Amino acid sequence: MTPVISAVLAQAPLPTLLVIGLAILFGTIGARIFQKLHIPQVVGYIAIGVAIGQSGLGFISKEVVGSLEPFCFFALGIIGFMIGGELHRDVFKKFGRQFLAILFAEGIGAFLTVSILISGAGMLLGMGPAKSIALGIMFGAIASATAPAATTSVLWELKTRGMLTTAIFAIIALDDALALVMFSIAASIAGKIIHSGSGGILAALLHASRELFGAAALGIAVGFALNFVLRRMRDRDRSLAFIIGAMALVIGLTKALDVSMILAAMALGVTLANLAPRRSRETFNVVERFAPPIYVLFFVIVGARLHIQGMQPWMWILVVPYLVGMGSGKIIGAYLGARWTNAAPVIRKYLGICLFSQAGVAVGLSLIADKKFPDTIGPVIIAIIAAATFIAEIIGPPCVKYAVKAAGEVGLNVTEEDLMLSYNAGDMLDHELPSFAENTTLTKILRTIAETDAMSYPVTDADGKLTGIITIDELKKTFVAEGLTDWLLAFDLMRPVPDSVTVQTPLAEAVTRMREQELEYLPVVAAEGDTHLAGMLELAAVNRSLSREVLRRQQLADEPIKE
Amino acid sequence: MKISDYLTLEHVVILTGATKVDALNELVSAANDFIESIGTEELARAVWEREKMMSTGIGQGLGIPHVRLPGLDDAVMVVGVSQAGIADYESLDDKPVHIIVLIVAPQGKHEIYIRLLAKVANVLKQDDVRKAIAETDDPAEVYRILTEGKV
Numbered sequence: 001m002t003p004v005i006s007a008v009l010a011q012a013p014l015p016t017l018l019v020i021g022l023a024i025l026f027g028t029i030g031a032r033i034f035q036k037l038h039i040p041q042v043v044g045y046i047a048i049g050v051a052i053g054q055s056g057l058g059f060i061s062k063e064v065v066g067s068l069e070p071f072c073f074f075a076l077g078i079i080g081f082m083i084g085g086e087l088h089r090d091v092f093k094k095f096g097r098q099f100l101a102i103l104f105a106e107g108i109g110a111f112l113t114v115s116i117l118i119s120g121a122g123m124l125l126g127m128g129p130a131k132s133i134a135l136g137i138m139f140g141a142i143a144s145a146t147a148p149a150a151t152t153s154v155l156w157e158l159k160t161r162g163m164l165t166t167a168i169f170a171i172i173a174l175d176d177a178l179a180l181v182m183f184s185i186a187a188s189i190a191g192k193i194i195h196s197g198s199g200g201i202l203a204a205l206l207h208a209s210r211e212l213f214g215a216a217a218l219g220i221a222v223g224f225a226l227n228f229v230l231r232r233m234r235d236r237d238r239s240l241a242f243i244i245g246a247m248a249l250v251i252g253l254t255k256a257l258d259v260s261m262i263l264a265a266m267a268l269g270v271t272l273a274n275l276a277p278r279r280s281r282e283t284f285n286v287v288e289r290f291a292p293p294i295y296v297l298f299f300v301i302v303g304a305r306l307h308i309q310g311m312q313p314w315m316w317i318l319v320v321p322y323l324v325g326m327g328s329g330k331i332i333g334a335y336l337g338a339r340w341t342n343a344a345p346v347i348r349k350y351l352g353i354c355l356f357s358q359a360g361v362a363v364g365l366s367l368i369a370d371k372k373f374p375d376t377i378g379p380v381i382i383a384i385i386a387a388a389t390f391i392a393e394i395i396g397p398p399c400v401k402y403a404v405k406a407a408g409e410v411g412l413n414v415t416e417e418d419l420m421l422s423y424n425a426g427d428m429l430d431h432e433l434p435s436f437a438e439n440t441t442l443t444k445i446l447r448t449i450a451e452t453d454a455m456s457y458p459v460t461d462a463d464g465k466l467t468g469i470i471t472i473d474e475l476k477k478t479f480v481a482e483g484l485t486d487w488l489l490a491f492d493l494m495r496p497v498p499d500s501v502t503v504q505t506p507l508a509e510a511v512t513r514m515r516e517q518e519l520e521y522l523p524v525v526a527a528e529g530d531t532h533l534a535g536m537l538e539l540a541a542v543n544r545s546l547s548r549e550v551l552r553r554q555q556l557a558d559e560p561i562k563e
Numbered sequence: 564m565k566i567s568d569y570l571t572l573e574h575v576v577i578l579t580g581a582t583k584v585d586a587l588n589e590l591v592s593a594a595n596d597f598i599e600s601i602g603t604e605e606l607a608r609a610v611w612e613r614e615k616m617m618s619t620g621i622g623q624g625l626g627i628p629h630v631r632l633p634g635l636d637d638a639v640m641v642v643g644v645s646q647a648g649i650a651d652y653e654s655l656d657d658k659p660v661h662i663i664v665l666i667v668a669p670q671g672k673h674e675i676y677i678r679l680l681a682k683v684a685n686v687l688k689q690d691d692v693r694k695a696i697a698e699t700d701d702p703a704e705v706y707r708i709l710t711e712g713k714v
C-alpha cells in the first residue's frame with residue numbers, strides 16, 4: 001500500500017496547504033484519541049506525523065517537510081516566547097542561583113554519562129578510540145539540550161502551577177543556551193581528536209557567545225519596541241497582529257544574523273513579561289489562543305520527519321546508550337544540583353524525569369555536526385539523533401505528566417473558563433436555596449426572601465417537580481398588592497420556567513445558555529425528562545465560586561514559592 | 564389602572580346557583596366570549612386547579628378566583644353577585660361569599676395581573692361598596708359601583 005501511495009505522491013505531491021490541513025486535522029484527531037488513553041496529546045500529534053510521514057503513508061515527503069520548515073521555526077519561536085513569559089524577575093531573584101546550579105548539574109550529568117556510554121559503545125562496535133571519544137563528546141553535548149515544546153505542551157495541557165513547574169520552565173529555558181555552549185566546546189575538541197575540525201576552542205566559544213548574546217540582544221531590543229507599541233494599543237486584534245509580526249521579525253532576523261532562534265524568542269518573552277507583568281499577561285493569552293494549530297503542525301512534522309527505513313541496524317545500538325545516558329544523567333544531575341542547593345523536595349524528586357524531551361535544538365545541533373564532520377561522524381550523528389529524539393519525544397511527555405501529577409501541581413493554573421469545562425451544572429448547585437411549594441402564601445414567601453440572599457426561587461408542585469420560578473423582580477410588582485399577602489400564592493406569582501438544565505449538563509453549556517437568554521438563574525432538574533427539582537444555578541453565584549476556586553488553587557500552587 | 568378597562572356590563576352576572584361549583588361555572592360560561600381561543604373547559608380546569616391549592620374566598624363575603632393562561636391578549640374580569648350567598652365557598656372567615664370576581668390574565672402580563680387583583684381588593688375593601696353590591700340585583704348598578712369605586 002505504502003509504496004503505491006509513495007509512487008503516486010512522487011508523481012504529484014500534495015499541495016502544501018492541503019498537507020497543512022491534513023496534518024492539523026489528523027493531528028488533532030490523534031491527540032484526542034491519545035488523550036482518551038491518558039497519554040499527553042503531543043504524543044498523538046507525533047504518532048500521526050509518523051503515520052502520514054516518511055516512515056508511514058508518505059503524505060508528508062521530505063520535500064514537504066522542507067517547505068514547512070518556516071512553520072516549524074515559527075512554532076519554536078512561539079514556544080520560546082511563551083516560556084520567556086513564564087520567567088519573572090522575582091522568581092529568578094529568589095531561585096536564580098538554585099536553578100543555575102541544577103541546570104549545570106543536569107546538563108553536565110547528561111554530557112558525562114552519554115559521553116562515557118557512547119564512547120564505550122563506539123569502541124565495542126570497533127570504531128577505534130579517537131572516533132569513539134569524538135562521537136561520545138558530541139552526543140554528550142547534544143544530550144544536554146531539552147526540548148521545551150513537548151515539555152511545556154504537557155504543562156499547559158495539564159494546567160500545572162507550582163514549584164516544580166516553575167523549575168521546569170526555568171531549566172528548559174536555559175538548557176538550550178547551555179547545550180549551545182557545550183556543543184561549541186565539544187565540536188572543537190572533537191575536531192582536534194579526529195583532526196577534521198578547524199579552529200580552536202577559543203574560536204568556538206566566541207562563536208557560541210556571539211550566537212547567545214546576539215540572540216538575547218535581539219530579543220530584548222524587539223521586546224522593548226513591542227512593549228512601547230502595545231502600551232498604546234487597546235484593540236486586541238490589532239495587538240495580535242503586532243505581536244505575531246514582532247515574533248516573525250525576531251525569528252527571521254535570527255536566521256539572517258545566524259543567532260539562536262529559541263533564545264531570541266525567549267528573550268522577547270522575558271522582556272515583555274518583566275517590563276509590564278500585568279499587561280503582558282493579556283499579550284501571552286492572545287498568543288496562546290492563536291498558537292494551537294501551529295503547535296499541532298509542528299509536532300506532526302516532528303513525527304513526519306522520521307525516516308525509520310533509512311536507519312541501519314547498528315545505529316540502533318547507539319540509540320540505546322544515548323537515551324539511557326541522557327535520562328540517567330539528567331535525573332542524577334538534577335537530583336544532585338537540587339540537593340546541593342537545598343531545593344524543594346518536589347524538584348529533587350521529579351525535575352530530572354521532566355527533561356527527557358528532545359527535538360529542535362538537538363536536531364539542529366546534529367545538522368551542524370554533520371556540516372562540521374561530513375566525512376567522519378556527521379552522518380552517524382544525524383541518523384542517531386533523529387531516531388533518539390523521536391523516541392525521547394514519545395517517552396518525554398508521559399514522564400512529565402507523571403512527575404507533575406506526583407508533585408500535585410496538575411490543575412492549579414486554571415482560569416474560570418477552564419474550571420467551567422471541568423464541572424457539571426450539578427456541581428455548582430446552591431443546595432441551601434429554598435424552594436416554594438405552589439401553595440406557599442406571599443406572606444411566607446416574603447419572610448423567606450428576607451432571610452436568604454438569592455435573586456430567584458424555584459416553585460415546585462406536591463411531587464417536588466419544578467413548575468415555575470419566582471424572581472425578586474417579579475415580587476417587586478406585588479408590593480402594590482398590599483393586603484393580598486395572605487391569599488396570593490407562589491402559584492399566582494410564579495412565571496413559567498424559561499429554560500432548565502439537568503445536573504449532568506456541562507456547566508459551560510448551562511452558563512452559555514444563561515448568557516444567551518440573559519438569565520440570571522437557571523433551574524436544574526434531576527434528569528432529561530424528569531422535572532424533579534435538583535436546585536438552581538445563579539450566574540453571579542457560579543462566577544463567585546469559580547473565582548474563589550481559581551484563587552484557592554493559585555494560592556495552593558504559590559505557597560511554597562512565596563515561602 | 565381602571566377597572567372599566569377590563570370589565571364590561573355584559574360580564575356582570577347575577578348568580579343563580581347556590582354552590583361554589585355552580586357559581587364558578589356560571590362565571591366561566593360568562594367569560595366564554597373573551598376566551599374563545601382557550602375554551603371554557605380549559606378555563607374551568609385552571610380555576611379549579613388554583614382553588615384546590617387554597618380557596619380564593621378571602622373573607623368579608625368576597626371571592627376572587629384568578630388564573631393566568633397562555634394565549635390571551637389582555638386581562639379580563641367577570642363579576643358575579645349572589646344575594647343569598649355561596650355558603651360552601653370555603654372562605655377564610657367561613658362566611659358565605661356574595662361577590663365573586665373572576666380575573667383571567669395572560670401568562671406574560673404579570674404586572675397587570677397583580678395590579679388588577681390589588682385594585683379589585685382595594686375597591687371591595689370598603690364596607691359600603693361591598694354592602695351595596697351584595698344587596699342589588701341590577702347588573703348595571705354593580706358595574707357602576709365597581710367602575711366608579713364608590714357607592
